[in-house]
Amino acid sequence: MKIIDLRRFVALVDHGLHFPRAAEELGIPLAALYTSIEKLDDETGHPLISKQGAGFQLTPAGALLLDEARRRIADAPASAPAPKVAAGGKAKASKGKGRAPIVKGQPKPYKKRQGR
Numbered sequence: 098m099k100i101i102d103l104r105r106f107v108a109l110v111d112h113g114l115h116f117p118r119a120a121e122e123l124g125i126p127l128a129a130l131y132t133s134i135e136k137l138d139d140e141t142g143h144p145l146i147s148k149q150g151a152g153f154q155l156t157p158a159g160a161l162l163l164d165e166a167r168r169r170i171a172d173a174p175a176s177a178p179a180p181k182v183a184a185g186g187k188a189k190a191s192k193g194k195g196r197a198p199i200v201k202g203q204p205k206p207y208k209k210r211q212g213r
Contacts, residue, residue: 098140100173103166105133106145110163114146114153137162 105123109130112119120130138144145159155163 098137098169100170102133102137103169105130106137107163107166107170109134109146110155110159114155116153 105119105125108123109116109119112122116130117127120127123130134146141158141162143158144156145162146153147156148154
């Protein structure tokens with residue numbers, strides 16, 4: 098089990114099993130939180146959270162994992178959190194379409210020849 102998944106699970110429990118609030122507090126997309134919980138479900142072989150009416154409830158396996166997760170997180174070496182990077186990047190300029198390559202010794206195909 099990865100420490101990051103365990104930290105996300107503990108954060109979810111600390112926020113009252115409210116997925117959107119926990120994801121916002123962690124600074125991750127909601128889908129990433131769901132994926133982390135599903136990974137932990139698969140690794141343990143038992144569901145950790147069950148849906149009860151309008152909300153969620155921790156299962157007995159989830160309660161056991163919560164104690165274990167808190168111990169593992171406390172024992173893990175402290176690491177600096179990764180800086181948040183804004184999505185996207187620098188846009189590259191388009192070179193246009195239909196521009197012929199320049200051949201050495203030939204006039205530039207997109208420039209008119211100067212008249213004499």
